[in-house]
Structures are given as structure tokens and as C-alpha cells.
Amino acid sequence: MRAVVFSDLHLGFSFPDPVDLPDGTDVLIVAGDVSAPVGKSMAWLHKRFPGVPTIYVAGNHDYYSQIYSESMESGRRAAEEFPHIHFLENDEVVIDGVRFLGATLWTDYELYGDMKRAMDVAHHSMNDFVHIRDMNAVGHLQPWKPERTRSLHHESRAWLRGALCRTHDGPTVVVTHHCPHHLSVADKYRDDDLTPSFASDLDAEIQEFQPELWVHGHTHVGFDYVVPDTKTRVVCNPRGYVRDNFDRGRSVENPAFDMCKIVEI
Numbered sequence: 001m002r003a004v005v006f007s008d009l010h011l012g013f014s015f016p017d018p019v020d021l022p023d024g025t026d027v028l029i030v031a032g033d034v035s036a037p038v039g040k041s042m043a044w045l046h047k048r049f050p051g052v053p054t055i056y057v058a059g060n061h062d063y064y065s066q067i068y069s070e071s072m073e074s075g076r077r078a079a080e081e082f083p084h085i086h087f088l089e090n091d092e093v094v095i096d097g098v099r100f101l102g103a104t105l106w107t108d109y110e111l112y113g114d115m116k117r118a119m120d121v122a123h124h125s126m127n128d129f130v131h132i133r134d135m136n137a138v139g140h141l142q143p144w145k146p147e148r149t150r151s152l153h154h155e156s157r158a159w160l161r162g163a164l165c166r167t168h169d170g171p172t173v174v175v176t177h178h179c180p181h182h183l184s185v186a187d188k189y190r191d192d193d194l195t196p197s198f199a200s201d202l203d204a205e206i207q208e209f210q211p212e213l214w215v216h217g218h219t220h221v222g223f224d225y226v227v228p229d230t231k232t233r234v235v236c237n238p239r240g241y242v243r244d245n246f247d248r249g250r251s252v253e254n255p256a257f258d259m260c261k262i263v264e265i
Contacts, residue, residue: 001098001265006257007031007177007217008238010061011044014250016239019259021049027095028052029263031217031236032059032104032177037066038087039074046082053095054085057102059177059217064131068144088175090159097170098265101163101211103156105176106149111185111196118196119146126197153178153200164209171265172211178218181206184236186221206232213265220253237261 002024009016010033021028028049034041038058045054056075063071075087086093088102109118123129123146132144160174179185179199189195198218206214210230220240226233240253 008033011035014242028054033061037071037074039078042078102175105178106153122197
């Protein structure tokens, strides 16, 4: 199977140049942060790549200026309207014998061992907690909090472990927005207090179950590596933000971004 993989287009900043997918593309894997709400991201993908089987997981920015549950529901509705686009949130789909497991995954804030500090830094520094709203059990709006994202992480992690425990006669691909491994942290961010808001350590799950491929986004640095002592390839191909440079015009945050990056499964 030939998959085109990308993430973090951030259409709120600018639209990417039109491209034709490479000949023989079987599936498109998009690891979040296209637009908000989730359904708008999927509508754009449908318009740009009509009829192409697509795996989509939402990124944190896909919930900006939204109520979390309502943006999620917009994705469910879009999946009914565009049946070739599979919106996965703790869900799976099999396409031509390849099993895709998907979730935003969020984060557990435990990457560097000090969860409380990481949650406090996130709460005061991440725009998620300004631009996303939540709704409690009785329908009242409330702020989006690190405790909520940590809870969602553990829900997704438990679901993912359960799914990986089930045997599948064919390749398994995991798609998340948040980073699943410390090797997906760029050198320049290794000492950054916000890094635990971007990545969690799922090395134990990768070592145990060894899915063939794990695609993620969230960080705006590209990665393509195999987790040591496993067969699992990890790929991240983000565009990132578009920046205005007065002397050089507009440029994308990740200069290595390739909207036609092919990954063989």
C-alpha cells in the first residue's frame, strides 16, 4: 500500500499550493491540525482530494474556538457525508487489509517525570487552554484544563492497547496527533518545559506490539525513524505555521515539508 502522509497544515495561516497526489496513491493519512472545527478539516480534504480514501485524526488546533464535544460531533457528521474519509478517535478501520488505529492521544505530561510541573506550565503557556471550551455533565460550559487532556490521553491509551492486543492478519498503522516517543522530540526542544505537552512515552507499547507504522503530527519538525529494537517506523511530516519574512517573503515553518511524501506499508 502506498500512503501519502502529512499533518499540521494550519489553514488558518495560509492554504498550501495545490498538488496532485503521486500516481498509485492508495490512501491519505492526515495526522491533525488542518482547520477548526474538525468537520471543516474533513470538508477541505474532500474538496482537495475527492474520493481518495483518507485517515484523519484531529489535532488540538482542530478544536480551537470550539466546544470540544461539538467539534467532535462535526467530525462525526462529516464522516457520514464523506464516507471515504475515516475520522478516527479511539476507532479503527481496515482498508485493503491494512488496519488503521487512530486517536488524537493528547498527552499524559509525564515525559520528563514531573507531571504536576508540566501540567502547570501547560496551563499557563499553551493556547489550548484559552481557545478550547469544554462542557460538563449538566451542559454547562467550562474551561479546557490539563486534567481533561490527561484523562483523554489515558482513555485513548487504554483503547489503543486493547486494539493492539487483538490480532490482525495484516499490517497495523497507528495514527495520532500527539507524539508517541521521545525520539520525536527535536534537539532544540529537549530542555523545553513545554515538551511534555507535545509528547508522551509509549515506548513500552511500541516494544510490545510493534505496529508496522506510527504516523503523528503536533511537533512542527519532521521525523522518519525506526524505534530501536522494533520494526516500527515513526513518520511525522508537518507543514507548520507560515511565517512572513520581510526580506524573503513567506516561508513554512518546516522547510522539509513534502505534501506528497510517500510511505510504503
